[in-house]
Amino acid sequence: METTLIILKPDAVQRGLCGRIISRFEDKGFQVVGCKLMKISLKLAATHYESHQGKPFYDGLVAFMTSSPVVVLALRGVGAIEISRKMMGATFGSKAEPGTIRGDFGVSNSFNLIHGSDSPEAAIRELGLFFSSGELLDWDRASQGWIYDLSSGTPE
Numbered sequence: 001m002e003t004t005l006i007i008l009k010p011d012a013v014q015r016g017l018c019g020r021i022i023s024r025f026e027d028k029g030f031q032v033v034g035c036k037l038m039k040i041s042l043k044l045a046a047t048h049y050e051s052h053q054g055k056p057f058y059d060g061l062v063a064f065m066t067s068s069p070v071v072v073l074a075l076r077g078v079g080a081i082e083i084s085r086k087m088m089g090a091t092f093g094s095k096a097e098p099g100t101i102r103g104d105f106g107v108s109n110s111f112n113l114i115h116g117s118d119s120p121e122a123a124i125r126e127l128g129l130f131f132s133s134g135e136l137l138d139w140d141r142a143s144q145g146w147i148y149d150l151s152s153g154t155p156e
Contacts, residue, residue: 001155003033003136004080004117005126010068011111013037017048021101022115024087025075029147033125034136036110040066048129052142060110072130078148078155081123 004096006025008018021109040048045062052058078105089096093106093113106113117123127136148155 001076001078002080002120002123003074003076003127004084004123005115005130006073006075006084006117007115007130008071008073009111009113009115010064010070011108012041012105012113013069013071015105017105017113021105022071022073024101025073028077028083028087030075030077030080030084031074031139031141031144033075033138034072034131036072036131036135037069038072039069044067044129048126064111074127074136075129081117081120085118088114088116110139 008021012018012021022032023037024085042062045065046053049058049061049065052061061139087101089100091100091102091108091109091112093102096103096106098104101114102112117126144155145151
């Protein structure tokens, strides 16, 4: 099992798409182990996007991410990082395939609705930025045995 960070960006919140997007992840079988509505501070945005500092789009990205509330999720499941990124679709909504979140809900190349960790290392770092100790919950989900084959003792 791995845990990934998902951010439903200001455009997703403002357009009222959060429930529909979260439902897609739950329908897929991911477990929500952390969730909060928050306004990202300039300091947090700068830290989160520090690898993009100096790039032409950096200032606009920080301004966008701090412009309105976001919904921050921690999702858990087998292959959560790779699968959730496939579900998100290509970065630019205009190029994202139908059936993906960005392909179904986005057309903008600037407002792209959602962020997802791109590696296990990034997930650990990002989850630590957005969730404090004790905010991610380990809980038994009654449907777990119907989502994963647990007959070998590990989810597959």
